[in-house]
Amino acid sequence: MTKAARNLQKPAPANRVSDATLRGFVGYNLKRAFNVMRADLSRVLQPFGLRMLTYTALVLIVDNPGARQAQLADAMDMERPNMVDIIDQLERLGLIVRDRVPTDRRAYALNPTDKGRRVYAQAVEAVTRHETLLTSKLDETTRRMVISALRQIEIDHTEGTG
Amino acid sequence: MTKAARNLQKPAPANRVSDATLRGFVGYNLKRAFNVMRADLSRVLQPFGLRMLTYTALVLIVDNPGARQAQLADAMDMERPNMVDIIDQLERLGLIVRDRVPTDRRAYALNPTDKGRRVYAQAVEAVTRHETLLTSKLDETTRRMVISALRQIEIDHTEGTG
DNA sequence: TATTGTTATACTCTATAACTATA
DNA sequence: TATAGTTATAGAGTATAACAATA
Numbered sequence A, B: 001m002t003k004a005a006r007n008l009q010k011p012a013p014a015n016r017v018s019d020a021t022l023r024g025f026v027g028y029n030l031k032r033a034f035n036v037m038r039a040d041l042s043r044v045l046q047p048f049g050l051r052m053l054t055y056t057a058l059v060l061i062v063d064n065p066g067a068r069q070a071q072l073a074d075a076m077d078m079e080r081p082n083m084v085d086i087i088d089q090l091e092r093l094g095l096i097v098r099d100r101v102p103t104d105r106r107a108y109a110l111n112p113t114d115k116g117r118r119v120y121a122q123a124v125e126a127v128t129r130h131e132t133l134l135t136s137k138l139d140e141t142t143r144r145m146v147i148s149a150l151r152q153i154e155i156d157h158t159e160g161t162g
Numbered sequence C: 001t002a003t004t005g006t007t008a009t010a011c012t013c014t015a016t017a018a019c020t021a022t023a
Numbered sequence D: 001t002a003t004a005g006t007t008a009t010a011g012a013g014t015a016t017a018a019c020a021a022t023a
Helices: A003-009 A026-048 A052-063 A069-075 A081-092 A114-134 A140-161 B003-009 B026-048 B052-063 B069-075 B081-092 B114-134 B140-161
Strands: A096-100 A108-112 B096-101 B104-112
Touching: A026 A052, A026 A114, A026 B026, A026 B114, A026 B140, A052 A069, A052 A081, A052 A108, A052 A114, A069 A081, A069 A108, A081 A096, A108 A114, A114 B026, A114 B140, A140 B026, A140 B114, A140 B140, B026 B052, B026 B114, B052 B069, B052 B081, B052 B104, B052 B114, B069 B081, B069 B104, B081 B096, B104 B114
Parallel strands: none
Antiparallel strands: A096 A108, B096 B104
């Protein structure tokens, strides 16, 4: 029996599940698009031994040498404890170092290594290609408008909370 | 010492972490907005004993009574094993039932209970209010454009993959 | 007292492999 | 052989509580 023939035998309402109710929400479409993006990004970052968050942290450290973990956690909008493993991994990969801050012996100044800067350049390039594919159906104006709208969603909430 | 005064004493590059490189990517803004949405949605759904995925599944089951788990997993773009716990939870909450399909004893027809339909109505209303707040800075045209663009991102990838 | 980094822990979302009972 | 649901397991991304060292 062909797949089409099989489908015809299935009960009508169960034949194809409709998500029409949910499709009207930005939140639902946001979740779906995010999932697609994350799965694809993971694949792109795998050759570098990176995942989404270690990639993000590496970019922030190269762009902001000397930043502390708490500042990084703040910038990534996450809790401090979750930074520890991320920084551990980047250090183990030899991409960054934890330098002691002489004026505050509680803190670490996070700095990229030469290797870290090289991997940064390669990874950003790979992610840029990934982004191009991801948004291939959007013209530049739409792409910018989406970025702007997503930021509005984020900022809006941040204002209301803290 | 005031917070502003403290900030002035910190080393310049570490003072404020810039994510300018990442902000140019749709992917990064997507992730940030998604995180905000998810945290807020969890709070909204908590009074119903629901989380993001159980809410999604409940809506799909009420809108598509009789659907099987595999179909639901397909609609939610997730692997079948991950549906089990979601359906278990909805069943334990008394919101849905697993009815045996007479013509295929391997499968379950998922159906909402009366309580499930009531919670559905209340939860969708609460999520609608949440969505309104989330997108309060976007006019209706922009909101629709964002939904359309997010869907393009998702569909684009789906075409390339399967 | 407050902050930095840390440990411990738990919850949620996701994926893969392999099993059972059916078909 | 293939499919529906399941079990077991692992990897990511989150959050909270509490601690030691330092400010």
